[in-house]
Amino acid sequence: MTKNTLTLAALAAGIAFAAPAVASDDYPSRSVEVIHHYGPGGGTDRFVRAVAEPFAEITGQQMVPVSIKGGGGIPAIAQWQRRPDDGYTLMAISPAQVISHVQGRIDMADFLPLARVQFDQALIWVPADSPFQTVQDMLDAAKANPGSVSVALSGAGGFDEVAVSLFGLEADVNFTTVPFSSSEMVSNTVGGQVDAMFEEFGPARGLWESGDLRPLVLFSETRLPELPDVPTAVEMGYDVTLGRWRAFAMQGGDDMDQAKHLYGVIEQAVEADSYKAFEAQSALQYRSELIGLDDFKAFIDTEIETYTSVMKQLGYID
Template identity: 30%
Template sequence: MRRRSFIVASGAVASAFAAPALVQAQGAKDFPNKPITLIMPWPAGSGVDLWHRAMADAAGKLLGQPVIVDNRTGGAGTTGPASMAATAKPDGYTIAQMPVTVFRLPHMQKTPYDPMKDFTWILHTSAYTFGVVVRADSPLKTFQDVIAFAKANPGKFTYATPGAGSSLHIGMEQIAHKAGVKFTHVPFKGGPEGWAALEGGHVMADADATGWAPLVDSGKFRLLCIWTQERSPRWPDVPTLKELGFNLTLDSPFGLAGPKGMDPAVVQKLHDAFKAALDDPKVAELMVKYDYPKRYMNTADYAKFAKQQYDEQREVVEQLGLAKKS
């Protein structure tokens, strides 16, 4: 009897431990059986928003469930991912676009998330083409003019970005640091607000991704410099930062992630769908339109890259004297 009781008890314990794994496996097998939310930390209608909507549509068709884009702006792109980390279940039904500011802001201030502990990395997708634009009637004809004006008028050169702590803000401050000048930053919640401020004459320049491209191509804005490694084929006459004497390439790479603790099988399904979506014709068309290079990394490589970004951002923040006080 004692031996039989021990066997029964042992079986019950084993079943108790196996049950969660079985449920998880069944959940992964059935995934997805309802719509998936993709948190977009940038405004609706921006280039990055429209591109992710096309990718969500393509991935949703492959997954057999719609992927719904939910815009949650603020915090230089960190509010959306932070809300996901704090409230979303790790079941694969909530994921987010992950801007590089997710790795930067914890070095600048207290954040409600730890980028090295609170996310499950799915895949890396792309990066931005950044540049600095002024109005067509601006007396600043070149970026050298900007530096000369800033040297002669400390703090009077004003520029807009999509937010304090954003890659555009940090990039402009890196440029100012290297040039030995002082700029005045005017943060907004997203690109469209910054472009409107520049059009209205409320700032002297706007540093942003290529959402301003139609305004440049129509002659309303003048593009002074590009932040990529090489000149853009779309604007071949515009110099890179390196050509202007700044040893900087700034493209703010990004990808997709979910909350910590996701089932690897679910991660794989999401990875495969969004990787395939990168080659969808509409997605590829918008990548060209908004100058997003394809920078795919699988789940394991993205996790390694995340740690690299976290360390690199700490160095930049410390260099600029923006590190949070302990």
């Protein structure tokens, strides 16, 4: 049988040679799963659910978060990569994946960057009765007695540790970083077992409003409107603007037409009233800017360069 005969036979049988979902008017036609490696109810899970609500209203289909914990996120990625390249399984990504890439544990080339939705700003916080009235007080103490100033982190070896260590590197001081779970981090900081903690404004806002914590410095380009008296590290001459971002990625083999369509849906979803309310409640509206596809890939490439440089200086990688 000739190639032309095969082609005619296939057409007669209704077989399409294009990718299954190219220019499909009904995509998505079923639920879209979003795999992540954090626990239910955590920041990433809440992020996915906040987008999922308007996503369902726009598409008529569910966006379902799937938590696969443990192993530094590698089991979640392995499960995601075993799924077919059909546009129905996304990955919720963050600086954690960039760090794993820099460490050689995963390859970001396997990801099709879809949409960066959130870009948070973190601060150094101290207990209300801390002797450090300013961040300069804290830096002076760390310089006078290297390692004496302890900073609580949520988890070890991740974004928090890189950001705090970069601040120490920029300021030429050594902090002692102490990893905790999120709840332990707060209780140990408020209780004075550690000198300070690193946290975004949203999760710490209630403790600031209650007077339990005071912010000393913000890692961002500009000051927060709600904290006009808190300086940025940049103002002090320290180039520390790393922020925790949350985003969606598709598989590298997924169809670009699907990606463009899905990005358009997410673009609508994050403008929905329900998502805007979540954004304001979580204090995510100040730096978050939706970027997608090529722009998001360029952002990730820059993040890889930044984290590679920082982690080399810190001795985390060769």
